[in-house]
Amino acid sequence: MTIQEIADFIGIDCQEKKDIIGLNTLTDSNENELTFLENKKYLSDLKNTKAAAVLVTAENASEVPLGTIALICEEPYLMLAKISKLFTPNVIEMDGEKPLIGGGTKVMPNVYIGKDSIIGSDCTIMAGAFIGDNVKIGNNTIIYPNVTVYRDCTIGSDCIIHAGTVIGSDGFGFANTKDGKYIKIYQNGNVTIGNDVEIGANSTIDRAVFKSTIIEDGVRIDNLVHVGHNCKIGRGSILVAQVGISGSSILNAYVVMGGQSATAGHLEIAAFSTIAARGGVTKSINEPKKSWAGFPLIEHRQWLRLQGKIANLLK
Amino acid sequence: MTIQEIADFIGIDCQEKKDIIGLNTLTDSNENELTFLENKKYLSDLKNTKAAAVLVTAENASEVPLGTIALICEEPYLMLAKISKLFTPNVIEMDGEKPLIGGGTKVMPNVYIGKDSIIGSDCTIMAGAFIGDNVKIGNNTIIYPNVTVYRDCTIGSDCIIHAGTVIGSDGFGFANTKDGKYIKIYQNGNVTIGNDVEIGANSTIDRAVFKSTIIEDGVRIDNLVHVGHNCKIGRGSILVAQVGISGSSILNAYVVMGGQSATAGHLEIAAFSTIAARGGVTKSINEPKKSWAGFPLIEHRQWLRLQGKIANLLK
Amino acid sequence: MTIQEIADFIGIDCQEKKDIIGLNTLTDSNENELTFLENKKYLSDLKNTKAAAVLVTAENASEVPLGTIALICEEPYLMLAKISKLFTPNVIEMDGEKPLIGGGTKVMPNVYIGKDSIIGSDCTIMAGAFIGDNVKIGNNTIIYPNVTVYRDCTIGSDCIIHAGTVIGSDGFGFANTKDGKYIKIYQNGNVTIGNDVEIGANSTIDRAVFKSTIIEDGVRIDNLVHVGHNCKIGRGSILVAQVGISGSSILNAYVVMGGQSATAGHLEIAAFSTIAARGGVTKSINEPKKSWAGFPLIEHRQWLRLQGKIANLLK
Known part of the structure; x- marks a missing residue:
């Protein structure tokens, strides 16, 4: 889709014919992407x-670098939301290749596997599982019943995904209009899960708005855990039951989050940090190997x- | 079912032949309903x-208005629980019309759609979804895989229900017997979801005991959120991941509940209130547009x- | 499998030919089991x-009783984890008898019922439910759509399991290697649910590592509740929405856990205790019939x- 077509869609005049292939952040955009x-x-x-082009207010337009086209508008984030729909793939692909299933892989009844998906060898895909279009799964991975893997996600080898867990549901993102409507920001990224990852039952891992929500090798996630869009859960990290990780937060390697603990969004936790049960992380933790608690x-x-001091108040 | 038959069922003598069509609260009952x-x-x-009739203790019987029949018993709530079973519809309807599916709606394999259900046009019902009997869904709504919509619920147009979410499961209601048994209060209401509502993955919205649990237009609900029976989530409200709304609570328009926040039951939150992450609402909030936190x-x-003051205790 | 074969598997020399049929704790092991x-x-x-044999460090080997064979190793727990894989049954049984379904039981489309499973009379198994191998279900029980019951679990009579709930997923257990890898402890126990139990939507009850996670008669569990492996939830207990019970904790009869409350693992709560919403139980509660709150x-x-005292800090 050309920059001109995108500009037309949001009512901006721009004659540039350059092709845009996706949306991305300011820092990650390449010369074929649009940002804001x-x-x-x-x-x-x-x-x-x-980026090839940027949605920006008039006030900030002068800071747009040479080689990037400024699409000047009053509400760049809202415009991004509207444009995101243009780049979202089909909910179900009708065309595409039949899935490839590796040798030794068992697929039980009532399983759906989408177009262009590739499942490795010696996997077990249990009844009621949904594997969307263009999903890649490694070898020797078990997908338990009623798991849903949305399109475009990848899961490595030697993983175990327990029943009812959802991989790749849309991140929670929308822009407000002035009259109180929410415009969905289509979540055109995916979830990428490494090797030797186990995820418990009825957990949810949201897909990224751009690029990937990442679960690295060796991570262990318990039941009813929520991981928001664009998070990265570092190698060997442990998320105990009912943990919530808000969007765009990064856990470095071997972080342990106790039961019902949570993080705010857009923060980073140093490697080998331990958060006690119910701990609420609202700022980045820069020093590794420490234990934290409370909210x-x-x-x-x-x-x-x-x-102890608080208990003393009762004396 | 006549009042006499109901009275017989709980061992009360009453000759009244008037027909009762359902159970309801004191304030909402009409002249064909029973209350307590x-x-x-x-x-x-x-x-x-x-109400046509009311289950009431002898002590309060004198306050029953003219035109309402007093069914005098020692444990009105327990009797209501027992009677609720008489009014519960079948778990699965065997009779009824085949579902009506609108033009342009895609229904994937392994989907069940119940009797008398009506799905509008241009919807997508993905594999593994369960749509119970007598469900109504508007146009252009997406039901992701492994979603369950219990019987009698309604979902509007332009909605997105993410994978694994459950709409219309029974509210958590039961009466105690003196010997420590719980008698289920059958949840004979439903869930009514407006237009332009998005609900994340693995959330649960319980059906009402009487009438409806209501999700109004434009609401955005994240993953792993619980909404109890008979709640109303007002227009444009936002419930972030892992929020819990207890039964019979009302959120007015544009309330924002941060991650893992919660409410007690039977309270009301004024429009445009914001509850910070982990906030616990135990009383009604009457003043609109304020921000709240803590528990x-x-x-x-x-x-x-x-x-800050608490942190000072460590000094 | 003989003790010698097990010892070989972890690189220990032992000639003992006695047969081991399973793994268990020190106190529960019988003369055909291995412990650590x-x-x-x-x-x-x-x-x-x-126990027939025990994995133990050299330091503690002198305390091994007569009649129990000491398998001396540096990391007994890690060795147990490795051995646990030898005793885990198949994810899917290919052999075995077709399931037995009692009279009056309705099984909807898209249901999978595994080998050797027995379902009683007058049950309803709704579309999308997964009933694993060797599962036993009593009479008059309702399994709502998209429920998953893992292999070897048992559910009593007159139970209601709401949509999306997972019974028998693996408990969260693994041992660390020195180089930061997690070795799964296969969860070879099961979940045993009594009679007259209702479990809400999208809850998760993990199977035991050894023996059973137990939900006793009359228990009521709400939505999005997590019960860890090897817990016992005593008769008539009530777990409100989003409660989390950590592994190996015991709730005695008629314990009430308010919404979002939780327990640490390996503790016991006296009968008739009430934990307020958000309460966090970190130690055993020995005195019955008391009300608790806070964390x-x-x-x-x-x-x-x-x-009140804390609020005074603001004055």
Whole structure:
């Protein structure tokens, strides 16, 4: 789709015929992608973007670098939301190749496997599982009953996905209109799961808005855990039952999140951090190998002291 | 079923032949419905009820209005529970019309659609979805894989229901017997979802005991959210992941509930209220447009101050 | 499998030909089972074990009782994890008898019922349900759509399991290697659910590592509840929505857990205890019939007082 066509769609005049193949962030966009700037906090990213075009307010247009076309509009984020629909693939592909199933893989009854999907050898796909279009699964992986894997996601080898878990549902993203309507930001990314990952029952891993939500090798996720869009769960990390990881947060390697703990979005947790049960992480944790607890979060041994002090209030 | 038959069923003598078509609250009952009074708090509602008959203790029988028959018993709530079974429809309808599916609607394999159900045009019903009997779905709605919609529920147009979500499961209701048994209160209401609603993966919206659990137009619900029976989620409200809304609570328009926040039951939240992540609402919020946090809940800026004061305890 | 074969598998020399039929704890093992000691806290259990053999460090080997063979190794728990795979049954049984379905039981389309399973009379198994191999279900039980019951689990009579719930998924158990890999402890136990139990939508009940996770008669579980492996939920207990019960915890009869409350693992809660919403139980509760709240947990009336004291900090 050309920049001109996109501009037309949102009522902007632009004659540029260059082809756009997708949407992305300021920092990750390449010369065939469209991006946006809504929040001035990212002005420095704008100056360095490689994007073909950027949705931007008049106020910030002067910062758009040479080689990037400025699509000037009042509400860049809302325009991005509207445009995102143009780039979303079909909910179900009607065309495409029949799935490829490797040797030794058992597919039980009542399983749906979509077009262009490739499943490795020695896997077990149990009854009621849904494997969407263009999904890739490695070897020796077990998909338990009633699991749903949305289109375009990938799962590595030696993984176990327990019953009812959903991989690749849409991230929670929308823009507001002035009259109180929400315009969906189509989540055109995917989920990428490494090797030797086990995910418990009825957990949900949302697909990325752009690029991938990433679950690295060796991660262990318990039941009823939520991982938001564009998160990265680092190698060997452990998420205990009912944990919630908000969108765009990054857990480095071997982070342990206790039961019902959670993070806010857009933060980073240093490797080998331990968050106690119910801990609520609202800021990035930069120092590795420490134990944290509470909400607001403090060091675990401080939290224990604090509870003593609080108990003293009753004296 | 006549009042006499109902009375017989619970061992009360009453000759009244009037027909009862359902159960309802004191305030909502019409002249063909049966109601009950257990808690004296609702005595004034009893005085104004339009119900055909009311289960009531001897103590309160004198307050039953003219035109309403008093069915006097020791444990009205328990009797209601027993009677509720008489009014519950079949788990599966064997009779009834084949479902009507509108033009342009795609129904994938391994989908079940029940008797008398009507699905509009241009919908997508994905593999493994269960659409119960007498369900109504509007146009252009997507039901993702392994979603379950229980009988009698309605979903509007332009909705998206993500994988694994359950609409219309029974509300959590039962009465105690003196010997420690729980008698199920059959949940004979439904769930009614408006237009332009998106619900994430593996969330659960319980059906009402009487009438409807209501999700109004434009609501956005994230993953693993629980909405109890008889709640109303007002227009444009946002429920972030892992939120829990207890039964009979009302969120007015544009309420935002942060991740893992929750409400107690039987309360009301004013329009445009924002509850921070983990906030716990235990009383009604009457003033609109304010931000709240904590458990117990206080104004958000007070909560921030309070956390500073608590941190000072460590000094 | 003989002790010698097991020893060979983990690189230990042992000539003993005695047959081992399963793994178990120090206290529960019988003379045909293998057990382990990792934590010195359980040394007294070692002295009294009836197990055929025990994985144990050299340091503790002298405490192994007569009649039990010591398999001496550096990392007993890790060795147990490796051995657990040898005792795990097939994910899907290819052999075995066709399931037996009692009179009056309705099985809807798109249901899978495994080998050797027995379903009683007058049950309803709704579309999309998965009933694994060797599952036993009593009479008059309703399994709603898209429920998954893993192999070897049992469900009693007069139960209701709501849509999307998962019974018998693997407990969250693994041992660490020194180089940061997790070795799965295969969960070779099951889930045993009594009579007259209702479980809400999208809840998860994990199977035991050894023996059974137990849900006793009359229990009521709401939506999105997690029960970890080897828990026992006592008769008549109530778990409100989004509760989390960590592994190996025991709730005695008629315990009530409010919404979003949780327990740590390996603890016991006395009968008739009430835990308020959001309460976090981190130690055993020995005295019955009390009400508790908060995290850390204190008596409910103390918690109310404490909140008053905390609010005073703002003055």
